[in-house]
Amino acid sequence: MRVLGENHEQILTSDALEFVAKLHRAHAARRDELIARRRQRGTLDFLPETADVRAGDWQVAEAPEPLRDRRVEITGPTERKMAINALNSGAKVWLADLEDANTPHWDNVIQGQVNLYDAARETIEYTSPEGKHYALKGGPYPTVVVRPRGWHLDERHLEIDGKPAVGALVDFGLHFFHNASLGRPYYYLPKMEHHLEARLWNDVFTLAQQELGVPHGTIRATVLIETIPAAFQMDEILHELRDHASGLNAGRWDYLFSIIKYFRDAGADFVLPDRNSVTMTAPFMRAYTELLVQTCHKRGAFAMGGMAAFIPNRRDPEVTENALKKVREDKSREAGDGFDGSWVAHPDLVPVCREIFDGVLGDRPNQLGKQRPEVSVTAADLLNIKALGGKATRAGVESAVDVGVRYLVSWLSGNGAAAIHNLMEDAATAEISRSQLWQWINNKVVLEDGTQVTAELVRDVLARTRAELSGPHADVAAELFEQVTLSDDFVDFLTLPAYERI
Ligand SMILES: CC(=O)SCCNC(=O)CCNC(=O)[C@H](O)C(C)(C)COP(=O)(O)OP(=O)(O)OC[C@H]1O[C@@H](n2cnc3c(N)ncnc32)[C@H](O)[C@@H]1OP(=O)(O)O
Numbered sequence: 001m002r003v004l005g006e007n008h009e010q011i012l013t014s015d016a017l018e019f020v021a022k023l024h025r026a027h028a029a030r031r032d033e034l035i036a037r038r039r040q041r042g043t044l045d046f047l048p049e050t051a052d053v054r055a056g057d058w059q060v061a062e063a064p065e066p067l068r069d070r071r072v073e074i075t076g077p078t079e080r081k082m083a084i085n086a087l088n089s090g091a092k093v094w095l096a097d098l099e100d101a102n103t104p105h106w107d108n109v110i111q112g113q114v115n116l117y118d119a120a121r122e123t124i125e126y127t128s129p130e131g132k133h134y135a136l137k138g139g140p141y142p143t144v145v146v147r148p149r150g151w152h153l154d155e156r157h158l159e160i161d162g163k164p165a166v167g168a169l170v171d172f173g174l175h176f177f178h179n180a181s182l183g184r185p186y187y188y189l190p191k192m193e194h195h196l197e198a199r200l201w202n203d204v205f206t207l208a209q210q211e212l213g214v215p216h217g218t219i220r221a222t223v224l225i226e227t228i229p230a231a232f233q234m235d236e237i238l239h240e241l242r243d244h245a246s247g248l249n250a251g252r253w254d255y256l257f258s259i260i261k262y263f264r265d266a267g268a269d270f271v272l273p274d275r276n277s278v279t280m281t282a283p284f285m286r287a288y289t290e291l292l293v294q295t296c297h298k299r300g301a302f303a304m305g306g307m308a309a310f311i312p313n314r315r316d317p318e319v320t321e322n323a324l325k326k327v328r329e330d331k332s333r334e335a336g337d338g339f340d341g342s343w344v345a346h347p348d349l350v351p352v353c354r355e356i357f358d359g360v361l362g363d364r365p366n367q368l369g370k371q372r373p374e375v376s377v378t379a380a381d382l383l384n385i386k387a388l389g390g391k392a393t394r395a396g397v398e399s400a401v402d403v404g405v406r407y408l409v410s411w412l413s414g415n416g417a418a419a420i421h422n423l424m425e426d427a428a429t430a431e432i433s434r435s436q437l438w439q440w441i442n443n444k445v446v447l448e449d450g451t452q453v454t455a456e457l458v459r460d461v462l463a464r465t466r467a468e469l470s471g472p473h474a475d476v477a478a479e480l481f482e483q484v485t486l487s488d489d490f491v492d493f494l495t496l497p498a499y500e501r502i
């Protein structure tokens with residue numbers, strides 16, 4: 001194992017590095033096979049070979065006390081100030097994000113681990129460049145649930161047997177190694193596309209616990225169902241992880257990205273309209289969330305709601321009022337459907353989410369008991385994209401370019417989440433922007449005003465957006481955006497070429 005970035009001795013101890021290397025050597029080859037397998041795109045349906053898992057009578061392990069009440073989860077990067085703010089936010093869970101909201105700059109990766117280390121020990125403090133001091137206010141604090149990178153990303157600053165380490169194993173391995181002894185090794189697992197990927201995580205957990213003498217089943221994981229193939233394998237994913245599973249989360253933004261990606265060249269029936277016209281009430285999105293709640297509660301697992309992108313602005317009451325209204329609507333729908341809790345992107349949204357779930361839960365910590373036997377979701381329901389209707393517009397093209405490039409500027413500068421035009425943007429929402437344009441170009445979509453979407457049109461809009469931007473990252477952001485939007489072959493993840501540029 002070689003450390004190619006700056007060596008941070010607190011986190012990269014020789015024992016910690018050896019532990020990560022052990023996880024890597026045991027599992028990297030299978031990771032590679034599973035990533036290669038993702039390239040097969042066939043007809044999607046519930047798998048015949050796992051019908052017995054779906055029909056079987058089994059439950060996931062009972063929730064440990066710190067994860068029994070998850071009514072409000074705040075998400076955010078592991079940057080030090082935001083970590084303290086998240087811990088002081090009054091949420092039940094802090095999703096400490098090393099994924100969609102994080103640029104995997106080496107410094108972010110390692111400083112994130114330092115912050116998680118200090119957060120777990122409740123010793124985290126920070127003084128801002130302006131001299132404002134941040135400290136923990138007095139508990140109870142949210143349970144920390146860490147989201148490592150997805151299986152597709154490498155960590156090139158650590159080299160094992162001459163190859164870059166698997167990013168997911170670096171994030172998980174370092175966190176588990178340093179914090180498992182404190183008793184709450186809890187994780188969110190992103191972007192999986194197959195239950196065999198969940199089996200791989202389960203094997204990683206089993207080995208990690210054995211190595212450190214931690215009882216089997218201490219780790220708990222909540223899996224994001226945020227790809228279209230995974231929507232057909234919710235039972236199977238929970239079953240693979242059943243000793244370690246805590247629940248499933250409806251990660252709507254990556255889910256939309258995955259739908260566009262999977263069906264990018266499948267013709268008009270699968271072309272999505274402007275991003276802002278695809279809401280959670282679209283029939284195919286309702287099918288997805290209804291199936292998720294039903295599956296989770298049948299298996300004793302938590303059903304977690306997703307992220308409404310509207311964020312408040314402390315300097316603009318009108319923006320804040322709109323965000324609170326939209327978030328209220330979103331959380332009310334989720335709570336009514338049976339979700340056990342949901343995500344918010346900002347501390348000022350914690351109270352509204354809590355109020356909505358308090359109203360539904362009463363004195364219960366969750367609504368695991370709410371079974372949904374009346375829900376009946378078919379493969380056709382999950383894939384009924386065309387029922388949505390909706391238009392692709394010139395404003396949609398302009399907004400996709402504008403948001404995508406501005407987000408990349410932020411990402412390249414080290415901020416993986418940004419407020420752009422009063423919406424939270426992160427890697428998942430940026431993926432929608434660029435994949436949507438790819439889909440429109442390659443399906444020769446004609447906009448509402450009669451113009452066909454072409455590479456030339458996108459280049460033209462991109463040039464105008466570039467002209468509005470300044471700063472050290474604008475050129476690279478524009479180049480990257482062009483690459484992932486206009487390349488003939490679809491680039492699997494925006495963050496793969498972007499990682500080459502940091
Ligand atoms: C699709 C998905 O995966 S969603 C999950 C991944 N995405 C995320 O986690 C995004 C989380 N949210 C954020 O990162 C931020 O809210 C942003 C970037 C969208 C906006 O951040 P800002 O522009 O700093 O917002 P704003 O200025 O209103 O923040 C006010 C205060 O709240 C803090 N704050 C804002 N959001 C958060 C958060 N999610 N966690 C902790 N603190 C936060 C800010 O640090 C700031 O603190 P300060 O007053 O002490 O300086």
Ligand SMILES: O=CC(=O)O
Nearest residue numbers: 251252253254428
């Ligand atoms: O990670 C969440 C999502 O919506 O994507």
Ligand SMILES: [Mg+2]
Nearest residue numbers: 100251254428
């Ligand atoms: Mg996501």
